[in-house]
Amino acid sequence: MTTHLSLATLKDIAKTAGVPTYERSSLKAGIVHFGVGNFHRAHQAVYLDDLFNLGLDHDWAIIGAGVLASDAAMREKLAGQDFLTTVVEQDNNRSGARVTAAMIDYLAPGNAVATIAQLADPEIRIVSLTITEGGYFINPASGAFDPAHPAIAADAANPADPKTVFGLILAGLKARKDGGIAPFTVMSCDNIPGNGEVTHAAVSGLARLSDPDLADWIDAHVAFPNGMVDRITPATGAREIGITADDYGIDDAWPVFCEEYKQWVLEDHFPLGRPALEKVGVQFVPDVAPYEHMKIRILNGGHAAIAYPAALLDIHFVHEAMEDADIRAFLSKLEREEIIPVIPPVPDTDLNDYLALIERRFSNPKIADTIPRLAQDGSNRQPKFILPSTSDRLSRGEDVTGLALVSALWCHYLAGTTDGGKAISFNDPNFERIQAAAIAAKSDPAAFLDLKDIFGTVADSELFRGRFATALKSLQQNGTRATLKLYLENQLAS
Template identity: 80%
Template sequence: MTTKLSIAALDTIKAKAGVPAYDRSQLTAGIVHFGVGNFHRAHQAVYLDDLFNAGHDRDWAIIGAGVLPSDATMRAKLAAQDFLTTVVEQDNNRTGAHVTGAMIDYLEPGDVAGIVARLADPSIRIVSLTITEGGYFIDPASGVFNPTHPDIVADAQNPAAPKTVFGLIVAGLKARRGKNVPPFTVMSCDNIPGNGEVTHAAVSGLARLHDPAFADWIDANVAFPNGMVDRITPATGAREIGIVADDYGIEDAWPVFCEEFKQWVLEDHFPLGRPALEKVGVQFVPDVAPYEHMKIRILNGGHAAIAYPAALLDIHFVHEAMEEPLIRAFLAKLEHDEIIPVIPPVPNTDLCDYYKLIETRFSNPKIGDTIPRLAQDGSNRQPKFILPSTADRLARGEDVVGLSLVSALWCRYFAGTSDSGKTIAFNDQSADRLNKAALAAKDDPMAFLALGDIFGDVARSDLFRRRFADALKTLWEKGTRATLQLYLDGKLEG
């Protein structure tokens, strides 16, 4: 028998799962968060829940917001359970569930007036975002804001009725200035190098298209701290909903599963104040960049590296990929030979020890993370997680055998079938053109590297072009297993 998740049911639920130790009716909002997906509910919302449980800063509760059709679906499901979420943490040796209550409301997607009014409320001092790497309207290869994107152009032409997150933020900031209310801090929680600068560029860049003077005011007055976030959080499906019902007796329409590990490193730049997150493990540092480089290149780059060989070998779960000796050895060699050597030093951190931790996390069989999740959105992820390491090595005159193989595996994946002939289901906004280019690359490898918005200057390197072509040719002729073995034996470059 299950109990539907709600505030009224917490006394029943606490027999099997942790529940908030605070009175949610005493919480007040201090944060509006755009993009209430699984990662946000497993990360930022958990840190705040921990803080509230410890008796601190209960005027920093979250109000959700969004602009996508999926946001409306999420809002409906969460509203029906009083905006509570069951978070199931799964380590190799333990599993536990707790209900979080840090979110107290969720604004109606499409209600521009309501969202802007809430953003203009003086109690809102932080606006945070998890809108995915592809949500920032930046050119993948250069990382520069793209003011010609149709959605940005539309918001610039009609700033009173914005459709994008950034249009809403600009409208909210303008409303605050009109009421003589100091601006909120804008805090990105997405996996993007320099995510604060990227967010600043998007907000200011959009404003500059229709009100340059206001863009200057944003540049001078609004804080955009950089941050590094980390917690492996797979998608929710029937499996996860069933486990929560069967193991914990909770009927939760959208629970979150995640690993036990979590990390958050932030620049301490919050003019209107912030919750005391350092009390629950958040690191505040003067410069996030070293931590960011480490995490994005070793962890996210590692995910990108194993996703495509695993998909080509018909492997579904990430831990199963790590159980495949060829993939595990491929990842270790790639990281130690080519990725870690070009990462700048990180304070009080041994990068090889960090990789050992990542290897353990990827191998966690309980988390249920999937290869399709890692393989999605490669057109945004490859330029952020893989190609920067490639570019750094090329700039230093160093070889890129393994990194070129990663790019070739991605190309081979987008040809549309695994080594066994199984059809691959793509999940990428650029899937059609990637598929077309990958099929053409079977005969002409340069057809894939011609995707200039993705590969940028890297594709102009003769060494990279040669390594990529050799790796792709070998993948087609010998298959994924044999190609990985040649790489491990040091014979792929010859």
């Protein structure tokens, strides 16, 4: 028998799971958050719930804000359980569930008037985002904001009725400026190098298209702190809903499963104040960049590296990929020989120890993170997680055999069939264009590298082009496993 998750049933749920020690009625909103997905509910919302459980900062609760039509389904499910979430943390040696109550409302997508009014409320002092790497309207090759994107152009032409996250934020800031209200801080929680700077470029860049004076005001007065976030959080499906019901007796329409480990490093730049997150483990530092480079290149880059060989070998779960001796050795060799050597030093951190931690986290069988999740959206992830390391090595005159192999594996995967003959399902906004290039690369490897918006100047390197062509030819002729073995034996570049 299960208990439906709600404020009224928390006493019953407390028999099997942790529940808030604070009264939800004591909370007041201080944050509007765009992108109420699994990661946000396993990360920022958990940190705030921890803080509220200490009896602190109850005026920093979250109001979610939907933008995409798909956000409506999440809002409906969460509204049906008083915006509560069951978070199931799963380490190798233990599992446990808790209910978080840090979110007190969720604005429906499609109602720009209500969202802008909430953003204009002086009580809102932070606006945060987890909108995925692909949501920032970045030109992948240049890394710069793309003002010509159709969605941005549409918001610039009609700023009073915005459809994008940045259009809504901009309208909220304009309302505050016009009303003499100090601007909120805009805090990105996405895995993007310099995520605060990228967000600043998007908000200010959009403003400059229609209201240059507002853009100047934003540049002068709005804070965009950089931050690094980390917690492996797979998608929710029938498995997770069933475990929540069977193991904890909780009927939750959309629980979140995650690893026990979490990390959040932030620059302390919040002019209107912030919750005392340092009391619950958040690191506040003058410069996030070293931590960011470490995490994005070792962890996210590691995920990108193992995704495609595992997919081509018909491996479904990440921990199963780590159980494959060739994939695990490929990851270790790539990280230690090509990725870690171009990462700047990180305060009080040994990068090889950090890699060992990542390998343990990837190997956690209880998380049941999937290879299809890691393989999706490669056209946005490769330029952020893999190609920067490739570019750095090339600029130093160093070899890129392993990194070129990662790019070749992605290309071979995009051709559409696993080594076992199974059709691959794709989730990438640029799928048709990049698959056409991948298919053309079967006879002309340069056809894939000519995706200049993805590869940029990396593709101009004769060394990279040669290493890529060699790796792709081996994958086509010998298959994934044999190619991995050639790389591990230092025979692939010859």
